[in-house]
Amino acid sequence: MPSAWSRPAISPETSGLLIARAHDELLAGNEDRRLADVRPLVQDSWRRSLASLVGPEGLPSLEFASDELEAYRRGHPLAGVMDMVRALLLPGTAEESGVVVAVGDAAGRLLWVEGDRHIRTLTGDMGFVAGANWAEDAVGTSAPGTALTLDRSVQIRGAEHFNRLVQPWSCTAAPVHDPETRRLLGVIDVTGGPEAVTPQAQLLVDATARAIESELLVARLRAQQAPSPRRPSPSRALLQILGRDRAMLEVGGSALELSARHAEILLLLAVHREGLSAEALSEAVYAHAAVETLRPEMVRLRRVLAPVAPRLVPESRPYRLPDGLETDAQHVLSLLDRGAHRVALAAYTGPVLPESEAPGVVEVRESVRSALREALVAEAGIDVLLAYADTVDGRDDEEVLRLCLSMLPARSPKRAGLVARIERLERD
Structure with missing residues (x-):
């Protein structure tokens, strides 16, 4: 039985070229030129x-x-x-x-x-x-x-x-x-x-x-009865940690900039939703068991969060967030899972808390960086890979540069630049 999506006769290429030229003219401000080649439905939509x-x-x-x-x-x-x-x-x-x-x-x-x-x-x-x-x-x-x-x-x-x-x-x-x-x-x-x-x-x-x-x-x-009304969802909380050392917490339309230490703690609690013991959290933040140092910091964090985000005030034993907290890093990983490589790369504005040396943060940073790179290398198209090669993470990645080179057409003008960058890395 033939597929419902059996391929039809291909439309004349000239039709597509005429429409593309009309599109370019419209964007250049020449609205009256070439639009006769475009369906009225499309013309109206372009204008909207x-x-x-x-x-x-x-x-x-x-x-x-x-x-x-x-x-x-x-x-x-x-x-x-x-x-x-x-x-x-x-x-x-x-x-x-x-x-x-x-x-x-x-x-x-x-x-x-x-x-x-x-x-x-x-x-x-x-x-x-x-x-x-x-x-x-x-x-x-x-x-x-x-x-x-x-x-x-x-x-x-x-x-x-x-x-x-x-x-x-x-x-x-x-x-x-x-x-x-x-x-x-x-x-x-x-x-x-x-x-x-x-x-x-x-x-x-x-x-x-x-x-x-x-x-x-x-x-x-x-239906025997109408569905019960849904409860209104709580305000979304988002922690922005990519490319910045002082994280920005957004809750209910307001934003709060956190100190570097509070950003580290909140990130780790967001990642470990099941909670962390005082010992485990202090090791993830300070690289050693420092419970007596952590406890007063948690008191200060609670005081900061209570007026603006009471649903995020951490609980104790173990330390955990009572409500969910999304991060922009998780947003990037979600986009990668959906196959939206170009959007994920655009959303990746830099490493996770780049100046932090907290072991737990370093682990999250490398996990996000690795997930992005692996997904792009395995599945992304050449345009997305070239864009990644121009980022801080990708510009000195010889494997990525060579992959881009192998994917470019033989006469692409972009090949010379890639070859020069690869040769520089080999010399260094």
Whole structure:
């Protein structure tokens, strides 16, 4: 039986070139030139993208930390129909389907991104991952964002995307509504090559959206009672530790800069959520058992946190945080797990508390640094690897430089610079 995603006849290359030139003219301020080569739907979306000050090569923002994403997904109305989405859009072996299927909420935030593993790795580099905001006013013209804006199914082909990072891909998306109130619930999207924007693809995505709405209505009629209301989630706490020695604690819209020692302690308690004994924490901070030194420091830390973040005031025996605390380092690791290498590298603003010599902090620093490097070396594309090679961590990494050299085309002008850097490292 042929796949639902069998490849269609390839669109003329000249069409893509004309659209790309029109895109360049628009960004240069020459709106009236060449736009006749672009569909009106796309023209209008490009203009809205410009009005929203969308960057032509920007990365989407990640709206959820990993634990927030899981909690939000569990409570979303579309969580109960994900098996149907997979059955209709990812038949057979999803990991080798040739497409990626995404389901997002009404605000354009992707909640599930599944499908072909290789395609997910490639699209992850442009930030097409769960938790990312793909609303039109955030990333410009794309099928999921534009479908939500227009409240109708949309196909966007290659160069029609406003963001240049997305232009290698094509996608079809359709909105999903509440079956009774018609309130917008979210969007389903199929992303891949030309096979993702055939007429058959649009029919299938539209049919899936209607099937979802029917299933939601049936489930509602079968329900014996309305679900109990969810409790409001507490304010998110975030500890920023990358590239800075005095960590910044953000809680409920306010920010507090911590001393170097308090930053070390709070980081270690955030990493060891099960808690640490006084002896273990003092060794992780001071490199030896120094409980009598640690205890007054903990008293001072409690006094600092109590007015602004009472839910983070550490408990004793063992020392632990009563509430969860995310760090920007964990954010980077979460992005790597989702395959968003380019976004992870952009979020990695430097080593963890770079001047700290606390053994526990050094261990966290090297763990994050190693995880980033290993993920990029194993899976990232050449553009992301070249960007990593320009960071403090990557600029003297001969293995990374040689890998970049092996991946570049033979006539790439970037090869000469890489060769010179490798030769300098060999001399040194």
